[in-house]
Amino acid sequence: MYGKRLLHCLLPLCCLYLLAVILTGCGKGSDGKEEAGRKTEIVFWHSYVQHTWPALEELVKRFEEEHPNITLKAQYVQTGDALLQKLAASTAAGTAPDVCWVHIDWLAPLSREDLIYNLEELAEKYGGLEEEERADFVRGMWDISHYRGELRMMPLEITSLALAYNKDLFRKVGLDPDKPPKDWEEFVEYGKKLTIRKGKDVEQWATTIPIYTGLQIQSYTVWLWSVFLWGEGGLYADPGGEKVAFNNEAGVRALQFWVDLQHKYRIGSMTTPEQGFESQKVAMALMGSWDLPHLNDMAFDWGLAPLPAGSKRRVAPLGGEFLVIFRQSKHPEEAWEFVRWFVTPEIQEWWSERSKYLPVRLSALESPSYKAFLETDPGLKVFAEQMPYAYAEPIQLEQASEIDLLLFEALEKAVRKVATPRKALNDAAREANEVLAKAREAERAQGGEQR
DSSP states (O other), X not given: OHHHHHHHHHHHHHXXXXXXXXXXXXXXXXXXXXXXXXXXEEEEEEOOOGGGHHHHHHHHHHHHXXXXXXXXXXXXXXXXXXXXXXXXXXXXXXXXXXXXXXXXXXXXXXXXXXXXXXXXXXXXXXXXXXXXXXXXXXXXXXXXXXXXXXXXXXXXXXXXXXXXXXHHHXXXXXXXXXXXXXXXXXXXHHHHHHOEEETTEEEEBSEEOOOOTTSSXXXXXXXXXXXXXXXXXXOSBOTTSSSBOTTSHHHHHHHHHHHHHHHTSOOEETTOOTTTTTTTSBSEEEEEGGGHXXXXXXXXXXXXXXXXXXXXXXXXXXXXXXXXXXXXXXXXXXXXXXXXXXTSXXXXXXXXXXXXXXXXXXXXXXXXXXXXXXXXXXXXXXXXXXXXXXXXXXXXXXXXXXXXXXXXXXXXXXXXXXXXXXXXXXXXXXXXXXXXXXXXXXXXHHHHHHO
16 A cells, blocks of 8 residues: 555656656666766765865865766765664665765675675676785785675775873873883873872873763774773684674673773773863873874874783774675766775875875885875874784674674673673673574575575
8 A cells, every 4th residue: 555655646756757858858878878978976975074074075076087977976974873774764765875985894784685786796897806906905904895705895994093192291290201001001000190180070081981872883882992802812703703702701801901990990981071182181092093183183292102002912903994886876887986996006095195094905005105104194104003913803793783782781881880891791792692693593594485
């Protein structure tokens, strides 16, 4: 009934549309391409932070200058659940963007429903991705771009984390501003000096415990915590891919450290002032390379240092964003041209210099001109120098988004002292493994039905 009512409502509009097409001479040739002289419009959804928008405007302008037959329409969509909800609504309505900027944990759901292209199809049809080019991508980023052996996402840029610290506040408490903490133990020692109390009130915090509630970015909080997990020698997922591993002893130690920052050492809090680092109410904070344009506007003397080492290893997270092309795109060739162009070594180097994201191409990272540029940008140089020990887990669980939410809740419960770190992680792991088991069962059942 609903379908009939919808058809009844749309039929007059369809007739008007067809009439308009006839009266205007259709506007397209018989092959469905735009007539000569008209540009093809590619819609590109992204969630770049505002500090990156000027660089993105430059990128759009350069692409259109080099591709005069294509108009690139870049549209901002809030990241997290908001972007996922908009993608779900647009694909249901048949109005998905041609190209979209996405996070790694969306690889499985978008691929399972076959909403996005296997990029190998487009490479075979329109060219690109020769063997030499594939080998030039940073290996970890290239590997996690695949879903069940198919290249469903194009790695676009590398992100990582470093320790931002206020040199002026270091000087005030007698700390050497040129010697940031080398490990988390020393981080605590520094933190005790950098936390300043007046009676029961805290006038200055050493750090923030990065559990961001109410912002719909639970996966980002989990990514931050993973640095501590990996530094303790732990893993998020079991190498077999059928269960999680974050509740092992390494995970308990990593979460206990976050709890201790607030309750034992009393140098950090989940409720530090908003924009605490920027307002000089927080002395040290984990920040990404994308924050550099914003940091450069700070009126105080700040520094950037490699992440302190864990008790088992020094590690920096290897993250980034990816580009996907939706199967609903009416212009897959032009969409593919944009994706290919964006990840060429020349554009990757140019984009990094303006956006402060690191290149995904090895030839760009190693080029003499890029290395010379890093000497003029000491902040970005810190991120680049962490690449030898940057890490991304090779096992990407298909239900990562759902599991991240469970893990986020465990982190929050522990820091709020609603549960011990061990209990919070064990409870989250049990529920996560149930999610994984149900997904496997559903897939087996679906396979049986198809047979």
